[in-house]
Amino acid sequence: MMKATIEFDDALYRRLKVEAARRGRTVRDLVAEGVRHVLDSPPSTxxxxxxxxxxxxxxxxxxxxxxxxxxxxxxxxxxxxxxxxxxxxxx
Known part of the structure; x- marks a missing residue:
């Protein structure tokens, strides 16, 4: 497993933390899910x-x-x- 440091603006990070808590997941889980979604999506036209x-x-x-x-x-x-x-x- 690799570690990475990602900088978010404060407002975006607060939204991310709230959404992670709402879903009962960690910020790390949501970020990984988002990256997977982008990488697994077909390229744009x-x-x-x-x-x-x-x-x-x-x-x-x-x-x-x-x-x-x-x-x-x-x-x-x-x-x-x-x-x-x-x-x-x-x-």
Missing amino acids: ADASTTALWQPAWFGSLRTYAAAVDDHAMSAVKRSVARGRGAEPAR
């Missing part, structure tokens, strides 16, 4: 040689639409929503 485009977490189920967008500024989002409603907002 995106070209592995390119870096994935950053998308805000709040896109959620709209992620497929977000993949085609390159401007995630709030002003661009508002314009897009307004276009969907048939009106262009004032800038």
Whole structure:
């Protein structure tokens, strides 16, 4: 068995500890499970040689639409929503 030191930001580590306790498991178990999940999952359909485009977490189920967008500024989002409603907002 190998040992590794992994640094987490404080908020993420607190969430991890809470989830481990909720499941009655150790942090080590959850981290190992997560690593196994990533390694056992099929590769994404995106070209592995390119870096994935950053998308805000709040896109959620709209992620497929977000993949085609390159401007995630709030002003661009508002314009897009307004276009969907048939009106262009004032800038």
